[in-house]
Amino acid sequence: MVYLYPRLLPAAASHLRDEHLQRSVKYLRDHSALSHPSMYYAATGGARLPERTLGVLREAVRACAGERGYPTKPNRKQAASFDIEVATILHRDSGVVPAEAVAGDLWAFLSLVVLPDVAAWRFADLHRDRVLGTDVTRHVFGRLWWRAHLLYDEESGREDLYASLSVLSESDFDQIYARRTSIGGSPHLVRAIVRVWQTLDIPPHAERRVLRDFLMRVLRLNAFISFDSLPAEVLDEELDGVFQESVSVVVGANTGMSA
Incomplete structure (x- = not known):
């Protein structure tokens, strides 16, 4: 089944980013959520994603960060390793499809509502492109999904179909x-x-x-x-x-x- 992910209205996303800039990673973790008053869904294309599924995805991404020193700022090697593993998780387990993955508002919801702590841990300055989805190719999570989507290779003959990510x-x-x-x-x-x-x-x-x-x-x-x-x-x-x-x-x- 194709699930529709929540999306975040641009004005609310900008407001949340401004608020998050003043907060610690721990605070953002404690105040993360699986819903928001300004969230919405695409009108057609599938069923709405259950909150429980979104919660499982959140914990999987946090576990990846935790294995790499979270909440302490990652070094370059830790950051690169995190990106590769999370790219695999997002593409393999999230259920996001290409038609949804082009939507910056979807990625804004993930980075500013669901996983603001991990977004701030990975990119402390919370640059607009990294969290607002204004450029999916630079978004903290969106860029990883697309990287995995382009490199996922069923014809490689390898056991790990995401091996090319590295x-x-x-x-x-x-x-x-x-x-x-x-x-x-x-x-x-x-x-x-x-x-x-x-x-x-x-x-x-x-x-x-x-x-x-x-x-x-x-x-x-x-x-x-x-x-x-x-x-x-x-x-x-x-x-x-x-x-x-x-x-x-x-x-x-x-x-x-x-x-």
Whole structure:
């Protein structure tokens, strides 16, 4: 069954964020809730999510944070580990579907009503994009659901279908998803990029520049090639060739400069 998640009206979301900025993580935990007077649901598309189910999801996310030092501010490694595990939980267990996941008001409800303490623990400044859902690609929870959705790979043959979540750093994945109208909106293409990326031998200092150069090349090819129509093995071969061009250009240029 498809469940509709509660959403939070924008004015109420902005007001809650302003209030939360003045509060501690402990206070926010004690005053979190599973409902709010300014919440609403989409008119059609499924049944309303039971509060009990929402409560189970809340405790699962909090448990992930607790394993990484919550309520003490996480270090970079803890934050990255939290993101990967919560991305899996949100995509696998929440029941959120893509049509709902594009709604910033849904993610605002999760970050400001259900889990304001975890949102503040993960991003202490509670930047507007991180909690209001104004940009789902940057939202504390919304970005994780989409990351998992794009990288969930049933064709990988792996036992862990979310294993690709740990391949790219958040900033590297953002480079892909920022181009979501052409590259980041295609799970088939994104999964292939990650599969091929794992096979490359790139000096760590050149990885970001190689990825940036590669994405520019793919954008140009996108006008002539329907990547989504290619079988996985053909697509992987095509992308490997593009990656090799980028590695040759970027790494080769660095070698020449060093010489």
